[in-house]
Amino acid sequence: xxxxxxxxxxxxxxxxxxxxxxxxxxxxxxxxxxxxxxxxxxxxxxxxxxxxxxxxxxxxxxxxxxxxxxxxxxxxxxxxxxxxxxxxxxxxxxxxxxxxxxxxxxxxxxxxxxxxxxxxxxxxxxxxxxxxxxxxxxxxxxxxxxxxxxxxxxxxxxxxxxxxxxxxxxxxxxxxxxxxxxxxxxxxxxxxxxxxxxxxxxxxxxxxxxxxxxxxxxxxxxxx
Numbered sequence: 001x002x003x004x005x006x007x008x009x010x011x012x013x014x015x016x017x018x019x020x021x022x023x024x025x026x027x028x029x030x031x032x033x034x035x036x037x038x039x040x041x042x043x044x045x046x047x048x049x050x051x052x053x054x055x056x057x058x059x060x061x062x063x064x065x066x067x068x069x070x071x072x073x074x075x076x077x078x079x080x081x082x083x084x085x086x087x088x089x090x091x092x093x094x095x096x097x098x099x100x101x102x103x104x105x106x107x108x109x110x111x112x113x114x115x116x117x118x119x120x121x122x123x124x125x126x127x128x129x130x131x132x133x134x135x136x137x138x139x140x141x142x143x144x145x146x147x148x149x150x151x152x153x154x155x156x157x158x159x160x161x162x163x164x165x166x167x168x169x170x171x172x173x174x175x176x177x178x179x180x181x182x183x184x185x186x187x188x189x190x191x192x193x194x195x196x197x198x199x200x201x202x203x204x205x206x207x208x209x210x211x212x213x214x215x216x217x218x219x220x221x222x223x224x
Contacts, residue, residue, distance in 0.1 A: 004095045005064065006115035009044075009095045010135045012073050013164070016043045017186035018176075018214050020193055021077055021166070023048040027057050029199065031064055036204040038069045040211020046077040046097055046188060055087055060091045076209050077116070077188075082108040089114050097188075099140055101125050106132035117164060121145055123154045126161065136162045136185065143168020148182035155183040164188060171210060173217045182219050 055179035064073045075095030076088040082104040085096045095115035109116035117141035122124045129137045142165035
């Protein structure tokens with residue numbers, strides 16, 4: 001069962017608008033990466049469902065997080081069907097992120113009052129996602145769709161949209177400022193935040209330092 005309500009999840013994402021996306025088949029690597037991000041100030045984390053038996057790794061990560069990082073909101077991404085969403089909800093996922101818009105997933109998540117963030121690539125899909133109850137809609141792949149200019153274009157006729165950009169977002173001030181100035185509410189960052197050499201060398205201090213820098217950038221952008 002989820003530890004946090006979907007309203008708590010949405011509010012935390014808006015207050016801490018950079019969400020790391022990560023998967024590794026090694027539990028210890030996942031554990032250390034999440035802890036490094038958390039210690040650096042990133043309080044929402046998306047574990048991506050990409051490998052065999054990924055749900056078993058998530059189960060242990062969630063237990064670890066609840067014990068060592070009680071205010072961390074841990075969810076699951078790369079979920080594409082209702083059955084997998086139901087599995088992760090049963091394992092305690094606080095939110096479900098998908099690269100696609102699947103109405104059956106909406107029903108599953110809404111039934112259990114779990115935050116559901118579907119991936120959309122057109123304004124019609126985004127509108128449908130809102131009709132299905134999505135408070136935050138993921139624009140994916142954001143860079144391939146036109147980047148910040150695409151966000152500006154769809155926010156013009158629909159300024160009430162709460163959007164999350166994933167795909168091509170870079171963890172530096174120049175790039176983040178472009179996205180947030182365009183009207184994005186939060187962003188997901190994966191490989192750009194976790195370069196292969198950093199993971200290979202298990203340089204968790206570097207990940208923590210990058211997380212601290214990102215938090216400082218967000219405060220600057222928001223004028224905090």
